Amino acid sequence: MDIKSMTKNELAEIIAQNRDNPSGELLGAARAERDKNYGKKIFVRGLIEFTNYCKNDCYYCGIRRGNKNAHRYRLTREQISDCCAEGHRLGFNTYVLQGGEDGCFTDKIMCDIIYDIKEKYPECAVTLSIGEKSRESYKAYKDAGADRYLLRHETADNNHYGRLHPPCMSLENRKNCLYTLRELGYQVGAGFMTGSPYQTNETLAEDLLFLKELEPHMVGIGPFIPQHDTPFADERGGTLNLTLTMLALVRLMLPKTLLPSTTALGTIDPNGREKGFDAGANVVMPNLSPVGVRKDYALYDNKICTGD
Numbered sequence: 001m002d003i004k005s006m007t008k009n010e011l012a013e014i015i016a017q018n019r020d021n022p023s024g025e026l027l028g029a030a031r032a033e034r035d036k037n038y039g040k041k042i043f044v045r046g047l048i049e050f051t052n053y054c055k056n057d058c059y060y061c062g063i064r065r066g067n068k069n070a071h072r073y074r075l076t077r078e079q080i081s082d083c084c085a086e087g088h089r090l091g092f093n094t095y096v097l098q099g100g101e102d103g104c105f106t107d108k109i110m111c112d113i114i115y116d117i118k119e120k121y122p123e124c125a126v127t128l129s130i131g132e133k134s135r136e137s138y139k140a141y142k143d144a145g146a147d148r149y150l151l152r153h154e155t156a157d158n159n160h161y162g163r164l165h166p167p168c169m170s171l172e173n174r175k176n177c178l179y180t181l182r183e184l185g186y187q188v189g190a191g192f193m194t195g196s197p198y199q200t201n202e203t204l205a206e207d208l209l210f211l212k213e214l215e216p217h218m219v220g221i222g223p224f225i226p227q228h229d230t231p232f233a234d235e236r237g238g239t240l241n242l243t244l245t246m247l248a249l250v251r252l253m254l255p256k257t258l259l260p261s262t263t264a265l266g267t268i269d270p271n272g273r274e275k276g277f278d279a280g281a282n283v284v285m286p287n288l289s290p291v292g293v294r295k296d297y298a299l300y301d302n303k304i305c306t307g308d
């Protein structure tokens, strides 16, 4: 199975064949590739969801601007610092600062936060996941010490992108952000949801081809899960098997990429995260956010770990 040299049609065919029941051959090949590059080691990244305010209105997302029922919060700098301290105590050496696109966190404030963390924990990596920004902003965060940036492309098909996002957002801008981040020297993460509305085997094949071209350090893949206060409330969610299929195919396409077994995967199946590892994943991102706000970072319904 030489995934790397396949055409879009061939990839779409492999996806069609595996999506409801990924073959042992596919999953085994993905595991072997993971083991060859990383052994059995699982990498841990501590996730801090520091704001759920967002100026965007993505149709799938529970913290979209248009969701008037979302209970909004922002962590203070002190709370963020406490989350890092807890992560450090637990032995984590990467902090992922994730949030909606929240204008209250200006570049100056973000840079101060990054600088503080790097000063306290110089050996740790700081990862940002705060959406689409200008080159100047990305440069400022980098200069303040940020090491990595996660920005899922969501779908690499133009038409599909337009059905998941309002017209003011574009795949072109998303891709430009990813290329800019890479140019600035960030380790970059891209990714997409499986089973999002209007997704097809062909759009998924396009995701694989885009990832091959971008060669990100990380690829975040999780099932789409409907959120009851969004336009996609009544849509069907993505499945475990399709997610495992795509994890395995990305592992084969980009053998050295870091592949998280995501919270969304753990949400749709009690053993989802373990099954993700059996499909070639090798990263887990435990939640370091204060327990009291976790339920409010409700990108989708029934998110796990909100009460822990």
Ligand code: 5AD
Binding pocket: 060, 061, 062, 151, 152, 154, 192, 193, 222, 223, 224, 225, 226, 227, 264, 299, 300, 301
């Ligand atoms: N289901 C699953 N994943 C979602 N995300 C946003 N909304 C949902 C949902 N309803 C994902 C997006 C985003 C990441 C932070 O969470 O892919 O990039």
